[in-house]
Amino acid sequence: MANTTIGNSIVIEGEITSQEAIVVQGTVKGKIETSQSVFVENSATVEADVTGESVEVSGSVTGNIDAQTRVEIKAEGSMVGDVKSPRILIADGARYKGSIDMGQ
């Protein structure tokens, strides 16, 4: 219940700043910033820079991801943009274009 959920038909143009997990099912254009996890679900389109503890991509992301712990691009997911995270998982079937920075 503490999650912020952006439903299927919702479009947000602007920025989301949060202390909670964010679940995106709809569309977000702009910026997502949270101290918790971000879930970009199947139906979601994110055209934004995403900052979070961890980021899971099952939908489509265009933008850069900066995660504290890990980024996972699932089989259904597609992403264009740079990823900065100490751990990265790209599943078989996932589409990705961009550069990866895992730090030292």
Add this chain to the structure above:
Amino acid sequence: MAKSATTIAAGTVIRGRIHGEESIELLGRVEGHVEISGSLTVDAKARADAEIQAASVFIDGIVVGNVTAEDTIHVTGKAIAAGDLTAAKIIVDDGARIRGFVKMTGAPKTRQKPSTTRATAPAATVPPAAPDQDEDEPELPSSASKRRVSVKKR
């Protein structure tokens, strides 16, 4: 309260434009524009500094900005609404604080009754009183924005 597909949690702030075809439950903050075909619930601890347009709006927290609903606007006893409210039906509970112009677009039944009893007067004689209500319309929003300061102070 009906569970909305979209929830904006207590620690979340959204700045910008939100639109869509569903309902939103706001527990956090929104600044900007909200335009949805479902209903918007502004929870007790939530705050919206936004221009709002929805099928219906339930305000239990703070709303600063104009609110337009196709159906109902319900302002509870704990709520603060600073801005104009426009809806077919507007419900205001005891204790609610409202600054702004309230306009009910629907329910012509309630208007017809008084107009039959006073129909003769408003046409000619009443101007000293009636224009107050009608001509104030453009002024009220500006006075509402002035008063917002006092609302924020609380």
